[in-house]
Each structure stands twice: as structure tokens, then as C-alpha cells.
Amino acid sequence: MKRFLPLILLLSCASLYAQERPAGPDATLLFAQRDTCELLLDFYAAAPGSGPCADAERKPLVIHVFGGGFVMGQRNQPGDCIWYRELADAGYHVAAIDYRLGMKGVHPKNRLSLLPVLRSAVQMAVDDLFAATLYLLDNAESLGIDPERIIVSGSSAGAITALEAEWEICNGMEGAKGLPAGFNYAGIMAFSGAVFSMEGKIRFPQKPCPVLLLHGTADKIVPYGQISLPGKQFAGSDALSKKLKKAGANYQIYRFEGSGHEIAATMRRNLPEELRFLEENVIRGIHRPLDALVRDEEIPVPDWAKATARDLY
Secondary structure, three states, X not given: OOOOOOOHHHHXXXXXXXXXXXXXXXXXXXXXXXXXXXXXXXXXXXXXXXXXXXXXXXXXXXXXXXXXXXXXXXXXXXXXXXXXXXXXXXXXXXXXXXXXXXXXXXXXXXXXXXXXXXXXXXXXXXXXXXXHHHHHHHOHHHHOEEEEEXXXXXXXXXXXXXXXXXXXXXXXXXXXXXXXXXXXXXXXXXXXXXXXXXXXXXOOOOOOOXXXXXXXXXXXXXXXXXXXXXXXXXXXXXXXXXXXXXXOOOEEEEEEOOOOHHHHHOOOXXXXXXXXXXXXXXXXXXXXXXXXXEOOOOOOOOHHHHOOHHHHO
């Protein structure tokens, strides 16, 4: 695999892309070096002349964080790669990123001992997301990225990472202080996500960016509702929607009635809803809240979606 391509190639091949779009990424780039590994991102360039920013020199960017319970997964999962290209064809750059899997090989003795390990794994993933964000901001000019329109998408563990990152920014937490002053993401798209706090109740003292939540009401891996313990909260999409509403956020939630964790893998299935959210709520800045109850019995339910959190750890 060609891991590193000159950035100039991304800007000089518009006519070629117009004729034939590659199935894989347009470039694979190193964004951080950790003690144990290199962290890479796959960059999919927006198709020229497409999307709500068709005439702009710099395009909006979607950073995607894959799922896998912080124990497995990869940035280039085949089904996800098709979705990345569909987003790129709709006019959005896409960066599918690596992050360190902080729960891999961890076997806590009980649920209480699991909590600090899980919090550490989430923070590790958020730190890697922030590192990717800084890299993309530093290279925004050469990659043709609009630095004010960077959206984060995530599936399952990746959705937790995306929502946790926004929560940290809104609370001015230590991990977010390495970002440029005043920076915030332009939007968050979370497929079966949550926020996990060991710092007390989850709140948003700063108004969050536009947020799109998609979650199954019967999810047994990432809670749809809220789990509370003294000084700790794990708030899924239903609980977060209430907190976002209280904060005056421009948010949307799709509640998939009776569905489980399979909603974490419905990015392609829900592409029309995602593109509408991106164009209206994010790009055009329309305050368009939505709370929808959806029943879709045709959504495939893979074996991994039938698991529980206990099965993972």
C-alpha cells in the first residue's frame, strides 16, 4: 500500500477524479507518532463541483472514528469505505482515523474496576481525535479543508469518542486545551453513542455545536438512556437529547424503536438524513431541531449487535 502521497496530488487531479473516482482513499497520511504505534488517516477528497459548497475552494471535512468497543476495529472497514466515498461524492472531504484501543487485552475483575479503565480508554481515543484534528487544521490549506467546517462522525466507541470530545470542549477540560483558542467542531454525528463522565453530572455550560444522534431504544451495549452512580454518569442519546435541549443546542435525534446496537452500523442506510443535517444544520446554520421515532424492521442485525457490554469485557 502507498502510505504517503504528496499533498499536492490531492489538488492537481480534479479532472482525473471527475472521470473516475478511486474506490479506496486518495491518500494515507501519518498524523501522530505514539510510543506503541503510528496513527494514520485515510483521506477521501471531495468530488469537484458537488455538494452545498460546490463553488468553494475549501470544502467541509468529516472526520470519522470507527467502532469496536475500544478493543477492535479499523479505519478501513470495507462497508465504511463505501460510505466515505459516498460522502466525498456528495461534496465532503473525509478523514477516517486510527486511534489507540485502550480496552484491548484488558480484563477487569468486576464492573467497578472496569469504570476507570473505560474512562482512560475513552480519553485516549479523544486525545487521538484531537491530534488528528490539529494535523488537519495545520494542513487545511494544502488539503483544501475549510477549518470552520470540520465535523466529527463516530460509530459505537467512535460515537462515544466524538460526543466526549464535544463535551470536553464545552467544559474547557484539560484534553481540549491543546486545540486552537475558540475552536469547536462544526457538527457531530453519533451512531449509538454516549458520554461517560467520572467528573460528576454531565452538563454543557457552553452551547454545543449541532449534533445528530441515532440510537436504538433497545441497545444493550451503549445505553440509550442513562446510568448514574455517585459522581459518575453514562448518558446515551435519550439522556443527551434532554441535556442538549436544555443547553439550547441545534440537535436532532432519531430513535429507532425496538432496535439494538445495529444502529451503530447504519451510516450508509441513513445517508439522506445525514446529508440533510450537514447541509441545513451545519453548513447553512439553520436551527432545525428534530425528534423522530423510527421503526425500521428491515435493518440487518449482525451477531455482534446481539451482544451485551458484559460480553465485550
